[in-house]
Amino acid sequence: IMREREPRHTVLLSARMRVDSSWSDVAIQNVSAHGLMMKAASLPKLGAYVEIRRATNLIIARVVWVKGCLFGLRT
16 A cells, blocks of 8 residues: 655745765755655755755755655755
C-alpha cells in the first residue's frame, strides 16, 4: 500500500544554498511539511546536507533525490 503524498505548495522563491563551504543561487519550486523541491545550476550530491537561506530564514536539509536540474530536500 502506497502512502498518500503530503500536499505541496507551488512557489518560486530565490534563495542561497551552502554545500560545505560553497554558496550558490537556487530557486525553491515547491514546499511541503517535510521538504522542498529546488532548482539549481550546480546540484548537490545525493545524501548531502545543505543549508538554505532566504532573508533571515534558515533551513538545514538532506538531499533525497536529484533529477535533471531539480533536487528534493527532506527537512
